[in-house]
Amino acid sequence: MIKTKKVELPSWLQETRVIAPKRGGRSFLQQNSQRLSQLLRRFAQEADTKHQPLKGWLAPQVKLLITLSTVLLISLNQNPFIAWLILVCNLSLLLALPPVYLKKIIRQTVISSLFAGLLVLPSFLLLPDQNALFFFGRTCLILLNLSYYRTTTTFTALITALKQLHCPNGLIFTVAITITYLKLLAEYLLGLLEAVTLRSVGKTAHPYQTIGQLFGILYLKTHDYALALYDAMEARGFTGDYQKEAGSTHHWRDNLVLLLGATLFGLLFFLGS
Amino acid sequence: MHIPDNYLSPTTCGTLIAVMTPIWTVSVLKVKAQIKEKKETIPLLGVAASLAFLIMMFNLPIPGGTTAHAVGGTLLAVLLGPWAACLALSITLLLQALLFGDGGILAFDANAFNMAFIMPFVGYACYLIGRRLHHEKIGLAVGAYVGINLAALVAGIELGLQPLLFHNQQGIPLYCPYGLNIAVPAMLTAHLLIVGWVEAAFTVLVFQFIKKAAPDSIYHAATKNTKVHTKAIYGLLAGLAILSPLGLIASGTAWGEWNKTELQQRLQTAHLATHAPSGISHGLHFNALFNNYTIRGVPLPIGYILSAVTVLLIFFLFVRVIHYDQNKES
Amino acid sequence: MLTVQHLNYNYPATCGLNDINLQIKAGEFVCFMGPNGSGKSTLFNILSGLKTASSGTYYFNNALIDTTFLKNAKRRQTFHQQVGFVFQNSDVQLFNLTVADEVAFGPKQLALSAAEIEQRVTDCLTLTGCSEFRDRVPYHLSGGEKKRVALASVLALNPSVLILDEPLSGLTPIAQQQILDLLTQLNQAGKTILIASHDYNQIKQCASRFVIFNEQHKIVHDLSATDLMAMPELGQQLTLI
Numbered sequence: 001m002i003k004t005k006k007v008e009l010p011s012w013l014q015e016t017r018v019i020a021p022k023r024g025g026r027s028f029l030q031q032n033s034q035r036l037s038q039l040l041r042r043f044a045q046e047a048d049t050k051h052q053p054l055k056g057w058l059a060p061q062v063k064l065l066i067t068l069s070t071v072l073l074i075s076l077n078q079n080p081f082i083a084w085l086i087l088v089c090n091l092s093l094l095l096a097l098p099p100v101y102l103k104k105i106i107r108q109t110v111i112s113s114l115f116a117g118l119l120v121l122p123s124f125l126l127l128p129d130q131n132a133l134f135f136f137g138r139t140c141l142i143l144l145n146l147s148y149y150r151t152t153t154t155f156t157a158l159i160t161a162l163k164q165l166h167c168p169n170g171l172i173f174t175v176a177i178t179i180t181y182l183k184l185l186a187e188y189l190l191g192l193l194e195a196v197t198l199r200s201v202g203k204t205a206h207p208y209q210t211i212g213q214l215f216g217i218l219y220l221k222t223h224d225y226a227l228a229l230y231d232a233m234e235a236r237g238f239t240g241d242y243q244k245e246a247g248s249t250h251h252w253r254d255n256l257v258l259l260l261g262a263t264l265f266g267l268l269f270f271l272g273s
Numbered sequence: 274m275h276i277p278d279n280y281l282s283p284t285t286c287g288t289l290i291a292v293m294t295p296i297w298t299v300s301v302l303k304v305k306a307q308i309k310e311k312k313e314t315i316p317l318l319g320v321a322a323s324l325a326f327l328i329m330m331f332n333l334p335i336p337g338g339t340t341a342h343a344v345g346g347t348l349l350a351v352l353l354g355p356w357a358a359c360l361a362l363s364i365t366l367l368l369q370a371l372l373f374g375d376g377g378i379l380a381f382d383a384n385a386f387n388m389a390f391i392m393p394f395v396g397y398a399c400y401l402i403g404r405r406l407h408h409e410k411i412g413l414a415v416g417a418y419v420g421i422n423l424a425a426l427v428a429g430i431e432l433g434l435q436p437l438l439f440h441n442q443q444g445i446p447l448y449c450p451y452g453l454n455i456a457v458p459a460m461l462t463a464h465l466l467i468v469g470w471v472e473a474a475f476t477v478l479v480f481q482f483i484k485k486a487a488p489d490s491i492y493h494a495a496t497k498n499t500k501v502h503t504k505a506i507y508g509l510l511a512g513l514a515i516l517s518p519l520g521l522i523a524s525g526t527a528w529g530e531w532n533k534t535e536l537q538q539r540l541q542t543a544h545l546a547t548h549a550p551s552g553i554s555h556g557l558h559f560n561a562l563f564n565n566y567t568i569r570g571v572p573l574p575i576g577y578i579l580s581a582v583t584v585l586l587i588f589f590l591f592v593r594v595i596h597y598d599q600n601k602e603s
Numbered sequence: 604m605l606t607v608q609h610l611n612y613n614y615p616a617t618c619g620l621n622d623i624n625l626q627i628k629a630g631e632f633v634c635f636m637g638p639n640g641s642g643k644s645t646l647f648n649i650l651s652g653l654k655t656a657s658s659g660t661y662y663f664n665n666a667l668i669d670t671t672f673l674k675n676a677k678r679r680q681t682f683h684q685q686v687g688f689v690f691q692n693s694d695v696q697l698f699n700l701t702v703a704d705e706v707a708f709g710p711k712q713l714a715l716s717a718a719e720i721e722q723r724v725t726d727c728l729t730l731t732g733c734s735e736f737r738d739r740v741p742y743h744l745s746g747g748e749k750k751r752v753a754l755a756s757v758l759a760l761n762p763s764v765l766i767l768d769e770p771l772s773g774l775t776p777i778a779q780q781q782i783l784d785l786l787t788q789l790n791q792a793g794k795t796i797l798i799a800s801h802d803y804n805q806i807k808q809c810a811s812r813f814v815i816f817n818e819q820h821k822i823v824h825d826l827s828a829t830d831l832m833a834m835p836e837l838g839q840q841l842t843l844i
Contacts, residue, residue, distance in 0.1 A: 007785075010726040012719075014792040016763050019713045021680040028334040030674075035330060044615045071378055075283050078447060112374065116277065123450040131445040139279045142377070146278070150374055158371060170301075171364075177319025178326070178364055185323050191695030194653050201684040201760060202712035207334055212478025213698050215328065219352060219483055220742055222324045223490045226317035233316065485700055486740045
């Protein structure tokens with residue numbers, strides 16, 4: 001056993017004294033911790049192997065293209081009938097989903113639609129006409145489509161889609177890093193927030209002071225991560241060029257859907273305009 | 274400030290993609306030059322994009338119990354260099370649009386133009402001027418404030434142009450229903466009064482911390498070119514200075530003297546013609562409710578602003594009530 | 604002082620804690636042992652109010668600690684003042700510009716006089732052996748130094764319960780002994796100490812009670828140090844954890 005010099009405890013440490021806090025506050029800590037936990041939960045769900053993953057019957061790149069063109073179509077279209085048709089298609093697609101996803105999509109869509117509605121409300125209050133309603137309806141429809149895409153697409157699927165669409169490798173590489181480090185940095189920030197929470201025992205100086213420090217540290221961490229990552233890349237023989245990806249994973253099903261989609265898009269485009 | 278889908282016409286989005294493509298290309302080239310000096314810039318782009326994501330996600334408290342969030346455009350431009358910041362912010366916006374539901378997919382390029390181009394470059398220009406005048410922090414604060422407000426102004430103009438450019442035969446707007454007279458002041462008041470200050474305070478505090486804790490990690494432009502740079506920057510700022518009051522005037526009467534009569538005509542058709550076809554929606558319950566509220570004789574823009582204010586007030590009332598409930602519960 | 608009944612905690616994918624029952628009296632020195640991922644950190648997170656249990660109850664000084672309790676800012680702040688927590692990863696626990704600021708962060712909020720704050724900062728830095736780097740940036744310190752600064756910053760609030768998650772890892776043997784001596788002294792002064800550690804041989808000199816987790820996130824043993832001395836086989840097992 002190592003002998004160390006005995007130190008005396010100061011008197012204030014030997015007594016038990018609880019000082020009542022003067023003023024509450026600091027709800028932003030809790031609020032942001034919750035938001036970060038939500039973000040991390042999404043990462044956890046993707047990594048979760050027990051949970052049945054959603055079977056994609058379309059290649060990721062085709063799904064991305066279809067979503068993009070649907071949004072474009074809704075945006076271009078001024079014919080309520082076509083919007084209705086798209087809605088019917090969407091609803092039947094939704095029916096095929098497991099209830100867990102269904103609930104998420106509906107909740108997201110309703111919340112974002114409410115906000116969109118709030119934005120259009122003044123114009124509608126002043127000039128209540130069908131067109132404002134139709135505009136609002138289209139916005140909701142786009143929100144539904146985007147929410148469907150978001151909920152049913154994993155991060156890896158998005159990266160695959162970008163690869164298959166022949167995006168520059170540098171871009172794909174960066175997007176992959178962003179997604180990976182988003183999780184790490186979010187965990188780090190959550191840890192920092194918890195540390196601040198634990199030592200927030202009363203009235204402080206301006207909260208912005210603390211927030212400035214938190215993000216300052218987060219930037220230092222960002223920089224360190226980048227340095228470590230570069231070293232790791234170099235150790236694995238990274239020369240500054242990105243490797244080419246393997247061939248496409250196109251399936252006959254995907255080609256069929258693309259063809260169908262293109263025909264439909266063309267047809268609807270003519271009808272709509 | 275994230276513009277959602279359907280508020281901008283696909284044509285506007287297409288135009289902005291055309292604008293952004295050369296900017297992205299130049300950024301990639303500039304960053305490649307930067308990589309030669311600092312190798313870690315390659316992975317730094319990706320990691321910085323995730324940092325930008327967290328900055329945009331973080332709720333900053335503002336007096337009155339509500340929250341705002343910073344964008345961090347100027348901050349990243351100063352820390353990483355404007356070109357790298359442009360790329361990192363673009364990637365953040367792309368991921369937000371595709372995976373997290375902030376901002377639209379088609380409107381991605383508009384958002385990138387506002388937040389990944391205008392904001393970092395304007396902010397960085399102000400910072401450089403401040404640094405030359407030996408008031409780095411003031412330059413930074415001004416840069417953050419001006420940067421976000423200019424971005425908001427441009428977003429307001431993009432939105433406000435929609436009813437002028439895209440409407441049907443009856444003059445009813447197809448996309449964003451608010452003209453320049455509403456969109457621009459709506460975007461600007463929020464940013465001039467609150468968000469701009471939040472952004473400035475956030476930027477300066479974070480920068481100050483990093484400057485003290487690890488000054489080496491901050492980007493420094495090659496010293497050779499600074500003179501040319503600052504000249505160009507002064508030019509850019511002067512141009513913007515002339516432009517920005519123009520944008521403000523847009524809320525009044527004289528936006529773009531160049532086609533005033535045409536504009537006014539269009540405005541009139543856009544709004545007054547709607548009285549006739551509003552009969553179409555006779556079947557609707559709402560119509561009966563609000564018929565008496567259509568304030569005849571009141572100039573339309575004022576009416577618009579009034580109702581916008583009303584809705585805002587209702588919104589804040591809700592927020593207050595909810596906030597109160599939450600406090601009471603605990 | 605701390606009472607935990609039928610506590611369960613579930614992570615989105617896995618279980619974190621499985622039916623935990625525990626009663627800790629004021630002034631105890633409890634050591635938590637068990638394999639990695641057996642639930643020690645999760646339990647500490649709940650005891651310090653960072654997480655709330657999925658089911659079951661947790662009482663601190665007869666007050667039920669749950670989401671409604673923690674929502675109230677004043678009660679939460681008083682609670683955090685009494686329960687100090689040193690993270691396993693002290694990297695995230697430090698967020699100030701200098702070590703001295705770091706330690707002063709808590710006391711500054713307690714409406715103490717400037718002299719009193721300075722007193723606390725100096726005392727805590729001396730006790731943990733951090734005095735020589737009081738003006739350095741915590742972010743750039745080494746792992747062991749960070750650990751000690753984190754302990755100093757928690758100590759500055761004078762908590763009556765001190766929770767430490769692996770406080771000895773990454774420290775030099777001398778620094779480890781210093782920290783253990785300090786904890787023993789604090790314990791003698793009446794502080795309750797909960798510690799998680801893998802080093803049975805080192806911790807057995809000061810802990811008065813041992814709580815042992817298994818891989819199913821359950822408590823399998825809860826016994827006093829003297830009882831444990833009488834079971835050399837178990838002691839042998841613990842040195843291997």
